[in-house]
Amino acid sequence: MSDTTLKLKRTGMPMPLVIVGSALLVLVCLFPFWWMGLSSIKTLRELYTIPPIWWPSLPTLDNYRTVLFESNIPRYFLNSVVISVGSTALALILAIFASYGFARFDFKGKPALQSFVLIGQLLPTAAIIVPLFITLRVLGLVNSYWGLILVYMIITLPLSVWMLTSYFRAIPVELEEAAIIDGASRIGVLFRITLPLSVPGLVSVLVYAFVTTWNEFIFALCFATDSSVKTLPIGLAEFSTEFNTDWGAVMAASMVMTLPIAILFLSMQRLFVGGMTAGATKG
Amino acid sequence: MGSVSIRDVRKSYGSMEILHGVSIDIADGEFVVLVGPSGCGKSTLLRMLAGLEEITGGEIAIDDKVVNALHPKERDIAMVFQSYALYPHMTVAQNMGFSLKLGRAPKEEIGRRVAKAADMLSLTPYLDRYPRQLSGGQRQRVAMGRAMVRDPKVFLFDEPLSNLDAKLRVQMRSEIKQNHQRLKTTTVYVTHDQIEAMTMADRIVVMHDGVVEQIGTPLELYDFPRNLFVAAFIGSPSMNILSGKLSGNSFITADSSAINLPFIPASTNDETVSLGIRPEHFALDPNGMAAEVITVEPTGSETQVAMLLGGHEVVAVFRERITTRPGECLTVKLDPERIHLFDGQSGLRLGQD
Ligand SMILES: Nc1ncnc2c1ncn2[C@@H]1O[C@H](COP(=O)(O)OP(=O)(O)O)[C@@H](O)[C@H]1O
Numbered sequence: 008m009s010d011t012t013l014k015l016k017r018t019g020m021p022m023p024l025v026i027v028g029s030a031l032l033v034l035v036c037l038f039p040f041w042w043m044g045l046s047s048i049k050t051l052r053e054l055y056t057i058p059p060i061w062w063p064s065l066p067t068l069d070n071y072r073t074v075l076f077e078s079n080i081p082r083y084f085l086n087s088v089v090i091s092v093g094s095t096a097l098a099l100i101l102a103i104f105a106s107y108g109f110a111r112f113d114f115k116g117k118p119a120l121q122s123f124v125l126i127g128q129l130l131p132t133a134a135i136i137v138p139l140f141i142t143l144r145v146l147g148l149v150n151s152y153w154g155l156i157l158v159y160m161i162i163t164l165p166l167s168v169w170m171l172t173s174y175f176r177a178i179p180v181e182l183e184e185a186a187i188i189d190g191a192s193r194i195g196v197l198f199r200i201t202l203p204l205s206v207p208g209l210v211s212v213l214v215y216a217f218v219t220t221w222n223e224f225i226f227a228l229c230f231a232t233d234s235s236v237k238t239l240p241i242g243l244a245e246f247s248t249e250f251n252t253d254w255g256a257v258m259a260a261s262m263v264m265t266l267p268i269a270i271l272f273l274s275m276q277r278l279f280v281g282g283m284t285a286g287a288t289k290g
Numbered sequence: 291m292g293s294v295s296i297r298d299v300r301k302s303y304g305s306m307e308i309l310h311g312v313s314i315d316i317a318d319g320e321f322v323v324l325v326g327p328s329g330c331g332k333s334t335l336l337r338m339l340a341g342l343e344e345i346t347g348g349e350i351a352i353d354d355k356v357v358n359a360l361h362p363k364e365r366d367i368a369m370v371f372q373s374y375a376l377y378p379h380m381t382v383a384q385n386m387g388f389s390l391k392l393g394r395a396p397k398e399e400i401g402r403r404v405a406k407a408a409d410m411l412s413l414t415p416y417l418d419r420y421p422r423q424l425s426g427g428q429r430q431r432v433a434m435g436r437a438m439v440r441d442p443k444v445f446l447f448d449e450p451l452s453n454l455d456a457k458l459r460v461q462m463r464s465e466i467k468q469n470h471q472r473l474k475t476t477t478v479y480v481t482h483d484q485i486e487a488m489t490m491a492d493r494i495v496v497m498h499d500g501v502v503e504q505i506g507t508p509l510e511l512y513d514f515p516r517n518l519f520v521a522a523f524i525g526s527p528s529m530n531i532l533s534g535k536l537s538g539n540s541f542i543t544a545d546s547s548a549i550n551l552p553f554i555p556a557s558t559n560d561e562t563v564s565l566g567i568r569p570e571h572f573a574l575d576p577n578g579m580a581a582e583v584i585t586v587e588p589t590g591s592e593t594q595v596a597m598l599l600g601g602h603e604v605v606a607v608f609r610e611r612i613t614t615r616p617g618e619c620l621t622v623k624l625d626p627e628r629i630h631l632f633d634g635q636s637g638l639r640l641g642q643d
């Protein structure tokens with residue numbers, strides 16, 4: 008029975024210790040973000056004060072004004088959104104069909120194909136960057152949205168396929184057989200039974216692919232050469248020049264860059280929770 | 291209308307043949323139970339009937355139409371799975387109406403047919419619940435409702451009761467039977483439980499290692515098992531089998547005591563034979579054979595006694611209350627009309643003629 012949560016008797020550490028431990032962990036994890044937020048509203052002088060000040064005497068939004076109105080960041084933001092959404096959507100769609108095939112059908116060479124999918128993931132970035140560049144140049148896709156979208160799809164697809172394959176495998180085959188007997192086609196089964204039951208898996212893949220492409224630096228640096236295609240991580244780097252770095256602006260831009268990820272996680276949090284197939288089978 | 295004809299059907303996985311030519315004819319409206327030990331190929335046969343497995347050889351016809359190459363949805367069958375296979379993300383009503391929805395039936399008709407099936411199965415209060423909010427028995431009913439809503443030519447059941455506790459199983463058994471009497475839909479029901487087979491079936495198909503051992507009504511199988519396997523499989527406690535030799539019109543047991551036979555079998559190649567006698571066909575008789583009691587198990591309505599008879603351990607069931615202890619001796623008689631004889635080598639039943 009799935010709806011009766013078993014309450015095990017508590018053993019081990021007392022409650023206060025658990026709370027203190029968790030709080031400490033959260034503090035350590037969140038400190039960099041807090042410092043980032045804090046630094047983004049400090050004036051330049053306060054940024055360099057030693058010892059560091061914990062709360063600026065004169066909080067300022069100047070850094071944000073610089074970032075939003077006097078830099079390329081807004082354009083880069085748009086580029087990042089287009090490229091990340093595009094490659095994530097593409098990777099998700101391809102991963103769904105590839106994984107379903109791997110999970111449900113037996114065909115010649117399946118183990119070999121599955122291994123090949125992973126080999127792409129194992130190659131070091133440095134090793135594939137030149138071949139990719141040459142390929143993109145031949146295709147005329149250097150410095151274009153499509154170029155980066157395809158590259159990002161290539162690097163996120165393997166792991167997405169593996170994640171989804173194991174997720175699909177865990178769904179009882181009888182559910183699909185029942186649907187087939189009820190008159191569903193294969194595609195019908197996929198969209199009406201398998202995918203609705205795989206929401207947590209789909210969300211994991213979506214978040215993984217989006218975050219990976221959103222933060223990616225090296226490929227963007229090599230394949231995007233002007234501001235019509237450059238992404239946010241490149242934009243952050245551009246605040247550093249040979250002679251100095253406008254740390255306040257970097258922090259403000261980092262805040263801007265972090266926001267979509269935070270929103271993505273918070274909105275998807277509920278969907279991560281598993282247990283979608285509870286009650287499907289057995290008594 | 292839904293007769294089913296299975297003709298010399300074979301199934302192989304790779305080079306391994308699982309079903310070795312199975313032929314069964316099922317009349318319209320009949321309730322047929324496929325029974326046999328686990329792994330004998332019952333589920334495989336049922337899944338071939340449903341269209342979930344390829345048919346390696348032979349033919350399956352539903353209503354005189356060969357369905358070998360047809361997709362499951364074109365066969366007009368409905369199946370209830372052992373694990374129920376309810377769609378967890380749909381309510382009871384949606385589960386039951388799913389096939390109609392796929393078939394593009396109008397909304398009112400779906401609602402009407404779901405309501406009717408729910409009413410028959412006493413599921414009406416649960417229509418808006420999700421499967422995880424139901425008990426095992428209720429889930430089982432939903433699985434049946436999902437099949438009933440479609441009004442198919444044939445119902446297929448694959449061990450639908452084996453996940454329920456004993457009491458619920460008995461109750462669902464009679465519910466399924468009642469529903470069949472009302473709907474009169476041809477039913478093929480798979481189970482490994484011979485009691486389920488005996489109590490539910492119009493006709494039973496006993497399978498073993500991919501072949502059909504015997505087809506018949508429950509009492510035919512009980513009274514005239516065609517071979518040793520069926521004799522031992524049907525009935526509980528199962529039939530006692532003694533091996534020995536024929537001599538004149540007597541059966542000589544391993545320890546050389548003689549049992550009189552009512553008839554002499556017409557043809558035996560070998561004089562070694564097996565004698566079968568069901569536990570309830572022993573009677574206490576002062577002039578009978580001596581048997582040493584091993585255990586006594588009274589159940590109230592009857593008494594089950596394990597005893598040593600003619601060098602074999604046998605089980606007897608007496609309707610009367612007998613007081614005896616392990617180690618004591620009983621004198622018992624075998625009902626001569628109820629003795630079965632089987633060929634020692636082939637295991638086939640030896641006839642009277
Ligand atoms: N996909 C398969 N591949 C190979 N062997 C199988 C497969 N499915 C079933 N079998 C074999 O077929 C035999 C019959 O299985 P099954 O029909 O499930 O038996 P039952 O339902 O009577 O217990 C078993 O020995 C099983 O191991």
Ligand SMILES: [Mg+2]
Pocket residue numbers: 332333334449
């Ligand atoms: Mg089975």
